[in-house]
Amino acid sequence: MTQETRPSILKCEDLGVSYGAVPAVGRLDFDIRKGEFVAILGPSGCGKSSMLNVISGLRAPTRGRVHVKDQELFTPASKPPRLGYVFQSHRLLPWRTVRQNLEIALAASEVPRRDWEARIDEILSILHIAQFKDAWPMRLSGGQRQRVSIARALLVDPAYILMDEPLSTLDEVTARSLRQELTGICQRTDATVVFVTHSIREAVYLADRILILTRGPAEIFEDYTVPLERPRDYDDARISEVEADIVRRVQAPWGLSVEKEKAVA
Amino acid sequence: MPEMTLKSPPLPRGLLARSVDLGTSRISAAAVALISILIIWHAGSIVFRPWIPTIPSTFVEMGYDLTSRAFWGDFALTMGRVLAAFAAASIAGAVIGVLIGLNEKAEAFFQPLLALALAVPDPVYIIFAILAVGTGELAGFIALTVAVAPFVTNIVRSNVHARDTDLDEMAQVYHLPRGVRLAAVLFPQLVPAFLTAMRFSFALSWKLVVVVEALGQPDGIGAAIFNSFRLLRMREVAATAIIFIIAMQLLERGVLGRVEKKFLRWRD
Amino acid sequence: MTPLQKQGWAGLALLLLIPAWVLAASNTTFIEHPMIVVRELPPFLANPETWSNIGITLARVAAGLALGVVAGFVAAFVMTRSRFLGEVLGYYVTAALRTPSAIAAILALAIFKGSETGYALVVAFITFPYMAVGLRDGLANADRDLDEMSQVYHLGLLAQIRHVWAPYVAPFIFAALRNAHALAWKVIVVAEIFGAAKTGFGAKFEHAWSYMLMTEVHLWLLVFMVIVLFAEYGLIRQAEKFVFRWR
Numbered sequence: 001m002t003q004e005t006r007p008s009i010l011k012c013e014d015l016g017v018s019y020g021a022v023p024a025v026g027r028l029d030f031d032i033r034k035g036e037f038v039a040i041l042g043p044s045g046c047g048k049s050s051m052l053n054v055i056s057g058l059r060a061p062t063r064g065r066v067h068v069k070d071q072e073l074f075t076p077a078s079k080p081p082r083l084g085y086v087f088q089s090h091r092l093l094p095w096r097t098v099r100q101n102l103e104i105a106l107a108a109s110e111v112p113r114r115d116w117e118a119r120i121d122e123i124l125s126i127l128h129i130a131q132f133k134d135a136w137p138m139r140l141s142g143g144q145r146q147r148v149s150i151a152r153a154l155l156v157d158p159a160y161i162l163m164d165e166p167l168s169t170l171d172e173v174t175a176r177s178l179r180q181e182l183t184g185i186c187q188r189t190d191a192t193v194v195f196v197t198h199s200i201r202e203a204v205y206l207a208d209r210i211l212i213l214t215r216g217p218a219e220i221f222e223d224y225t226v227p228l229e230r231p232r233d234y235d236d237a238r239i240s241e242v243e244a245d246i247v248r249r250v251q252a253p254w255g256l257s258v259e260k261e262k263a264v265a
Numbered sequence: 266m267p268e269m270t271l272k273s274p275p276l277p278r279g280l281l282a283r284s285v286d287l288g289t290s291r292i293s294a295a296a297v298a299l300i301s302i303l304i305i306w307h308a309g310s311i312v313f314r315p316w317i318p319t320i321p322s323t324f325v326e327m328g329y330d331l332t333s334r335a336f337w338g339d340f341a342l343t344m345g346r347v348l349a350a351f352a353a354a355s356i357a358g359a360v361i362g363v364l365i366g367l368n369e370k371a372e373a374f375f376q377p378l379l380a381l382a383l384a385v386p387d388p389v390y391i392i393f394a395i396l397a398v399g400t401g402e403l404a405g406f407i408a409l410t411v412a413v414a415p416f417v418t419n420i421v422r423s424n425v426h427a428r429d430t431d432l433d434e435m436a437q438v439y440h441l442p443r444g445v446r447l448a449a450v451l452f453p454q455l456v457p458a459f460l461t462a463m464r465f466s467f468a469l470s471w472k473l474v475v476v477v478e479a480l481g482q483p484d485g486i487g488a489a490i491f492n493s494f495r496l497l498r499m500r501e502v503a504a505t506a507i508i509f510i511i512a513m514q515l516l517e518r519g520v521l522g523r524v525e526k527k528f529l530r531w532r533d
Numbered sequence: 534m535t536p537l538q539k540q541g542w543a544g545l546a547l548l549l550l551i552p553a554w555v556l557a558a559s560n561t562t563f564i565e566h567p568m569i570v571v572r573e574l575p576p577f578l579a580n581p582e583t584w585s586n587i588g589i590t591l592a593r594v595a596a597g598l599a600l601g602v603v604a605g606f607v608a609a610f611v612m613t614r615s616r617f618l619g620e621v622l623g624y625y626v627t628a629a630l631r632t633p634s635a636i637a638a639i640l641a642l643a644i645f646k647g648s649e650t651g652y653a654l655v656v657a658f659i660t661f662p663y664m665a666v667g668l669r670d671g672l673a674n675a676d677r678d679l680d681e682m683s684q685v686y687h688l689g690l691l692a693q694i695r696h697v698w699a700p701y702v703a704p705f706i707f708a709a710l711r712n713a714h715a716l717a718w719k720v721i722v723v724a725e726i727f728g729a730a731k732t733g734f735g736a737k738f739e740h741a742w743s744y745m746l747m748t749e750v751h752l753w754l755l756v757f758m759v760i761v762l763f764a765e766y767g768l769i770r771q772a773e774k775f776v777f778r779w780r
């Protein structure tokens with residue numbers, strides 16, 4: 001099945017967000033399909049978090065419509081969408097163990113209780129943190145906490161998973177290994193992911209498709225399909241090529257000035 | 266004390282590692298403190314004779330107290346009053362604190378009332394309670410509870426404000442039900458505040474109980490102290506006060522310290 | 534919520550106090566009707582004796598608080614400079630923290646025979662541990678976070694205090710001061726009642742109460758609360774706002 005024929009999961013039409021009179025999101029139209037890994041790429045302050053607040057159901061948009069599967073959000077009859085969210089920081093309950101954190105999220109989902117144990121064990125071993133099942137979050141490293149946070153997002157049978165720069169607070173070594181695993185896990189679980197980042201290379205490495213935003217208030221500058229098959233290698237020259245290609249495209253609209261450093265003669 | 270964002274003191278960490286060298290300096294600090302207090306006391310008992318009793322006579326009196334049935338009877342009575350008021354004030358204050366901490370309107374409404382409640386001198390509460398319900402146990406209980414609860418409310422409220430709203434957002438995203446949000450997301454964040462508030466409320470309750478008993482009750486430690494004072498038996502005043510102060514300090518340390526350890530064990 | 538809405542709710546709460554008061558008055562014998570109290574208020578306020586008594590209590594609070602603040606500062610400073618002395622002082626602070634103000638008042642009255650020194654010392658004794666503990670936490674924090682920075686930038690001592698240390702510790706000073714101030718008013722009344730004072734708010738209040746002059750009890754209480762609230766919201770909080778206006 002090609003992407004185009006898979007069902008639409010998240011669709012935004014004419015989406016706009018303003019704080020008072022100040023616009024943060026200008027106008028967004030996009031459609032994300034089942035199993036897609038879509039990166040949202042834009043400079044800081046362009047309105048990425050504001051957009052996520054809307055598609056996570058936390059905040060009604062100032063203008064436009066959001067559809068999750070067949071249902072329109074923010075109408076009186078609509079239920080908030082079932083989703084997973086990996087925040088920039090882990091946002092685990094520090095006074096609950098890893099297992100309890102996952103169970104609290106599961107209890108609010110539609111997963112039947114008899115499946116919890118097996119699911120938790122499975123997801124923790126996929127993420128290589130099975131041995132921390134009964135540990136307090138404060139005793140884990142930053143990378144391990146973020147793994148738990150990813151486990152929580154995957155466990156609840158989400159319609160889609162939102163990730164807001166989830167690797168940006170980790171050190172580069174940890175971020176690399178997690179980045180590498182993330183695509184594999186998402187393909188294995190056929191998860192639909194919206195991944196917000198300001199790192200072009202990260203977007204190229206992870207995503208099937210990149211929604212490149214303009215500077216704030218955000219509009220879609222380009223809907224870019226990453227021309228690389230999987231599996232990919234983060235250090236591959238072809239990733240660098242695509243990255244350079246995107247940098248060239250956004251140079252003007254983002255106001256970048258990429259000058260090659262010249263060796264001092 | 267309208268805006269107390271008291272944090273609970275950090276738990277002792279790596280106690281075993283430090284205890285060896287610090288243990289000795291701890292003990293010598295305690296010794297220096299004790300000896301210097303005794304010296305000051307001794308000097309005071311000479312300069313302000315007979316108003317400050319001598320050390321030996323006070324210790325003799327303390328020994329006498331500790332072996333007397335009447336003292337322990339008073340002690341138990343006062344303890345009971347302190348604990349009853351402490352419990353009532355902690356619960357009432359914490360409930361109101363959480364409610365108004367979560368609701369802006371309730372907060373705006375209660376803020377001036379809290380300020381007023383805190384500006385009323387404690388004896389006034391006692392006097393009006395006595396006028397309202399007569400000089401029984403109830404008057405003391407009401408007065409203590411009403412005097413202490415606003416402090417608890419303030420501490421709890423300001424900590425509800427200082428809660429981690431990131432976690433609220435997480436709870437909303439994952440559709441956690443209201444009960445879980447209160448019990449698993451909000452309350453654990455408030456545990457240190459509750460403990461601080463309980464400490465405060467306990468200390469305040471038994472400090473005030475002396476006033477309450479002196480003004481409105483014929484029995485208990487406070488009444489005993491006040492009676493001794495009226496008869497100018499300063500030895501008895503000092504002995505009773507010292508025993509009671511030490512007992513309360515030990516109780517607070519022991520019980521609340523243990524509760525704290527149990528509830529905050531998730532901290533690194 | 535807008536500030537206006539906030540004030541609206543606060544105003545509503547205060548307004549509702551009036552019917553509550555009326556209700557309480559008609560159901561009890563010891564609470565006067567607000568009208569009676571309001572009618573008696575002008576002559577009460579015109580009486581110079583009222584003001585002299587309030588002035589005396591005010592002076593006791595001010596002197597005691599000043600003493601307590603200074604003692605608290607010194608204690609906090611020593612506690613953050615020397616570990617050993619800090620532990621020693623910790624015992625003094627705990628002892629003061631644990632002493633009921635009624636007992637402190639009794640002892641001070643006996644020792645100083647009801648002189649003004651006694652009252653000031655009681656207030657100082659009860660408020661100083663709160664200042665000491667609050668400031669100690671502030672100083673300890675400042676030390677940790679700021680020492681390195683001022684060393685890095687090679688600031689002079691005065692500049693360090695003015696630009697680095699003071700702004701950092703000021704919030705703690707104000708928090709501790711607010712606590713100590715609220716406590717001082719509570720203590721002075723206890724001290725005046727237990728110390729069998731002849732003048733001052735506590736003495737007059739006690740006198741009115743023991744002769745069952747309920748209107749006077751109400752008047753004293755009312756005036757007292759107004760003064761305490763004015764001191765807190767009209768003076769301390771305004772000073773705080775002024776100091777933190779750069780925020």
Ligand SMILES: Nc1ncnc2c1ncn2[C@@H]1O[C@H](COP(=O)(O)OP(=O)(O)O)[C@@H](O)[C@H]1O
Binds near residue numbers: 046216
């Ligand atoms: N709660 C808010 N109130 C007012 N302005 C806001 C608020 N949140 C964000 N903004 C503004 O909206 C713009 C977009 O912010 P944000 O969505 O956080 O951007 P990004 O996540 O892309 O960095 C910024 O200019 C920011 O200052």
Ligand SMILES: [Mg+2]
Binds near residue numbers: 045
């Ligand atoms: Mg952002």
